[in-house]
Amino acid sequence: MSVLYAILVLSTAAIFQSQSQPPCDLNSCRLQVVCESDGMGHTRHPEKCPQTAYNFPGGQQTTDYIRVKSPIPQMRQFSICAWMTPKPGTNMKGVFVSYSTPRMDNAFLMMLESSGKLTLSYNQVYIGDNTIFRLATRTHFCISLEAFLGTAKIYLNGALFQTLTFANERNEIEGGGAFIIGQEQDSYVGGFDGSQSFAGVIENFMMWNRALSPEEITTLYHDKCMCPKHHMLHLALHEIQVYGKVTAKAVDGC
Incomplete structure (x- = not known):
């Protein structure tokens, strides 16, 4: 009887624990979302997108x-x-993102040329030079880079466009650098080239320090108000410095 009683106690404790705790946590969930026990798995709760x-x-x-x-x-x-x-x-052209550190001017660079060629650099290793896409209309663009896998995935309007590989560079990107939109840094916060300046409108720029899933990117494209959880930065006026003739535009709220 004592063995049977022990089994019953352990079983009851396991059932109670499974009902009182979510089936996953923010460190184990692929989608970095709030996980709740609903009897059918977990429920995903995207957060409200900041509009910029x-x-x-x-x-x-x-x-x-x-x-x-x-x-x-x-x-x-x-x-x-x-x-x-x-x-x-015109077609989209210019430097979308330039990230440099005091030790490395092209820790990360993404630039579109008027010809449609994509220039992508990660820790001064250039990849994607042969990628061609001409963005002539308003387009939702995502890039998801995973250094440990050696891949960078490009998404256009919610769908995977191309997967780029870089076999020779899988180190982390150093932190603490200068993150600039609109100009390329040939030196730390400097060395700009006017022919590479960005022209156009950028809306709802957001960055996450993880790789978004294809499902998250598709949802982000279809609903500008619903974003994957825990973004690292967006272009709120109090979080950025705006230079030159770049101007903020009014956007529809959510």
Whole structure:
């Protein structure tokens, strides 16, 4: 009887624990969401997207850009998403993101040329030079980089467009650097080239220090108000410095 009683006690404790705790936590969930016990698994709760929009007038200049004030941590993976609209009658061009550290000017770089060529650099290793896509209309763009896998995935309008590989560089990106939108840094917070300046509108720029799942990116494209949980940064006015003729635009709220 004592053995049977012990089994019953352990079984009851296990059942109580499974009912009182969520089936996963923020460290184990692939989608980094709030997990709740609902009898059918867990429920996902995206957070409300901050709404931001900035217009880059373009032209041959080195004065128009945004610098993020929030410190950037050391990262082995990250995702960046935004809506991008080119100037009327043109293809999207210019530097989308330039991240440098005192030791490395191209810790991360993403630039679109008017020809449609994508230049992507990670820890000064260039990948994606042969990737061609011309963004002539408002487009939702995401890049998800996982250094430990050696991959960078490009998503356009919620769908996977291309997976790029970089076999020779799988180190972490150093933290504490300068994160700039709109100009390329050939030196730390400097060395800008006017021919590489960004032209167009960037809306709802957000960054996560993890790789978003394809499902999260698809949801983000279809509903601008619902975002994957725990973003690392967005372009709130109090978190950035705006230079030159870059202007904030009014956007529809959620």
